Amino acid sequence: MTAKNNADPEDSPLGVLDDAASVDTAGIGILGGTAQVRVTLPAEEDDDLADDGVVDGEVGIDLIVDDVTLPAAPKPVLDAPRLDEVIDAVVVEEPVVADSVPEEPVPAAEPAADLVAEEEEAAARFLAKAGADRAEVPAAKPARAPQAPVQKETTMPEADDKPVASAPARPAPRTDVALTAKRLGELGESARESADLLTSDRLLDPHRVAKPEPEGGWSHLLYTLSGRRLNIGDGRRARERKELTARIAAPLAGGARFVPVLSRKGGVGKTTVTALLGMALADAREDRVIAVDANPDRGTLADRVQRAQHGKSVRDLVRIRDDVRGFHDISAIVARDATRLDVLASDADPRVAEAFSDDDYRDVADVAAHYYSLVLTDTGTGIVHSVMSATLDLADQIVIVSGLSVDEARLASETLTWLESNGYAQQARDAIVVLNQSTPGTPLVRLGELQAHFASRARSVVRVPYDPQIAAGGTIVFANLLPETRKAARELAALLVEGLRAKAA
Structure with a gap:
C-alpha cells in the first residue's frame, strides 16, 4: 500500500x-x-x-x-x-x-x-x-x-541452520534391495544358454590340462626320453589320421541312409569294397552300421568278415520281420566283426528255389532302418536283377566299383550311363567311383587318364591299392591291412559321409 x-x-x-x-x-x-x-x-x-x-x-x-x-x-x-x-x-x-x-x-x-x-x-x-x-x-x-x-x-537457509516451520520432515526412503532367485523360464532369450555350451574348451584352462601321449615316431621318442615332460604333439601322419577319423565320425541327422555298391561285371571287387567301406565306417563312428548281402545268387560278403557260426541269413530276417521287438532280435541273426560292423548274409542253401526278391529286400530295409544309421548293400552282379529296383529307389548315395582294365573301366562308365538314362541322373552325378586294383604290380592302364574320365562324370574317385590279405580271398581283418589300404578305405568312408551330409543340408 x-x-x-x-x-x-x-x-x-x-x-x-x-x-x-x-x-x-x-x-x-x-x-x-x-x-x-x-x-x-x-x-x-x-x-x-x-x-x-x-x-x-x-x-x-x-x-x-x-x-x-x-x-x-x-x-x-x-x-x-x-x-x-x-x-x-x-x-x-x-x-x-x-x-x-x-x-x-x-x-x-x-x-x-x-x-x-x-x-x-x-x-x-x-x-x-x-x-x-x-x-x-x-x-x-x-x-x-x-x-x-x-x-x-531470495535463497532458503540451510536445514541445519534454522528449523523449517512448515510440514514435518518425511522419513528417508528405504534403500534395501531384495535379492530373489530367477528360474530358467524367467530369463530373457538373449541371456539363456543351453548345456551344450559348457564345453571343455570353454571351461578348462589349456595351460593346466595335460596333453595326451603323442603319437608318431620322433614325437613319442622325445616324450619318452624327457621323462614325459616334453610333449610336442602328434606327428604328421597321426594328425592326418585323426583328421580323417573326424570326417568319418561326423554326425548324420535324420533316419537311416542306404548306400548300394554296384558293378556290371563280376570279379572287380564289389564285395571287397563293401566290406572295406563298412569296416572303415564302423571303426570310426559311434552309431550302428550294417552291410546286407542282397545278391540273389549266393553272395560271399559274410565270408569276408569274422562270421558267427549260427547259419542265419536275410531269409531268417524276412521270416521274423513282424516279430522283431528290439535290437536283440536282430543281433541273433547278424554277424559282427572286430570293427563292430554287422553283416547280414545272403541265403546259402542251394535247395531254396525262390531267389531273394525285390519285396524281400524292402522288408529287410524296413527292419534295418529302425536300428541302423547306415545300411550298405552288396547288390550282386549286374544292375537288372530282381533286387536292383528296390535298391536304387532307396539309395541315398551310390558307389560304383571298377577294375583296372579297359573292359572293366568301360563297363563301369556304362553303368553311369544306364543310371542317367533310367531316372537316376542325380545319383549318377553324386556317385563315388572306386578303382580297385586286384592284381599286384603296376597296372597296365594309365591311372591318371582313368581318374580324369570318371571325375568328369561322378563326384569323387578313390583308388584302392593291391593288398595280399584281400587277394587271398579269406576273412578280412581291418587292423591287419596295409596302411595304404586302410587309408584308402577310410578316405572312401569320409567322402561318403560328406556326400550324405551335403544332401541333408
Whole structure:
C-alpha cells in the first residue's frame, strides 16, 4: 500500500513516516504480514543514496516478505539506524515475468528473537522521525536476518541452520534391495544358454590340462626320453589320421541312409569294397552300421568278415520281420566283426528255389532302418536283377566299383550311363567311383587318364591299392591291412559321409 504526504499520522494503526528526521536517519517499521511499501521523499533534500534508486525525486522500494507473525513492535527510540542499513535488511525480488509458471512458495525459517526485536526497534525509530509521509503497511515480517550486499533473489537457509516451520520432515526412503532367485523360464532369450555350451574348451584352462601321449615316431621318442615332460604333439601322419577319423565320425541327422555298391561285371571287387567301406565306417563312428548281402545268387560278403557260426541269413530276417521287438532280435541273426560292423548274409542253401526278391529286400530295409544309421548293400552282379529296383529307389548315395582294365573301366562308365538314362541322373552325378586294383604290380592302364574320365562324370574317385590279405580271398581283418589300404578305405568312408551330409543340408 502507498503512503501519502497529506495523510494524518495518527490515522494509521500500522505505522507513520516522520518528516522531522532526515533521510539519513530514516527507518522502516514492519508490523506483520506481507506488504509492499512505497516511500515518497522530498525532491529538494539531498541524501547519500545512489542515483540508481532515484527517479524524478522518488525512491521506489518493493518489499516481499513471507507471511510470518511477529510480536507487537516496541515503542520507538531516538537513535535510528541509517536508511542504507535498513535497506540491506530488505530482500528485493525481481519482477515476475508473465509467461513464467509461478512456483509454490516455500515456508521460510523462523528468525531469531533478538534479530526480530532489533529490526522492530529500528523501524519504530524511522517512523517516529520521518513524519512527513505516511505509509500504510499490512502486517509483514522479514524472512531472514540482515545480509550485505543486497540480494536480488531470495535463497532458503540451510536445514541445519534454522528449523523449517512448515510440514514435518518425511522419513528417508528405504534403500534395501531384495535379492530373489530367477528360474530358467524367467530369463530373457538373449541371456539363456543351453548345456551344450559348457564345453571343455570353454571351461578348462589349456595351460593346466595335460596333453595326451603323442603319437608318431620322433614325437613319442622325445616324450619318452624327457621323462614325459616334453610333449610336442602328434606327428604328421597321426594328425592326418585323426583328421580323417573326424570326417568319418561326423554326425548324420535324420533316419537311416542306404548306400548300394554296384558293378556290371563280376570279379572287380564289389564285395571287397563293401566290406572295406563298412569296416572303415564302423571303426570310426559311434552309431550302428550294417552291410546286407542282397545278391540273389549266393553272395560271399559274410565270408569276408569274422562270421558267427549260427547259419542265419536275410531269409531268417524276412521270416521274423513282424516279430522283431528290439535290437536283440536282430543281433541273433547278424554277424559282427572286430570293427563292430554287422553283416547280414545272403541265403546259402542251394535247395531254396525262390531267389531273394525285390519285396524281400524292402522288408529287410524296413527292419534295418529302425536300428541302423547306415545300411550298405552288396547288390550282386549286374544292375537288372530282381533286387536292383528296390535298391536304387532307396539309395541315398551310390558307389560304383571298377577294375583296372579297359573292359572293366568301360563297363563301369556304362553303368553311369544306364543310371542317367533310367531316372537316376542325380545319383549318377553324386556317385563315388572306386578303382580297385586286384592284381599286384603296376597296372597296365594309365591311372591318371582313368581318374580324369570318371571325375568328369561322378563326384569323387578313390583308388584302392593291391593288398595280399584281400587277394587271398579269406576273412578280412581291418587292423591287419596295409596302411595304404586302410587309408584308402577310410578316405572312401569320409567322402561318403560328406556326400550324405551335403544332401541333408
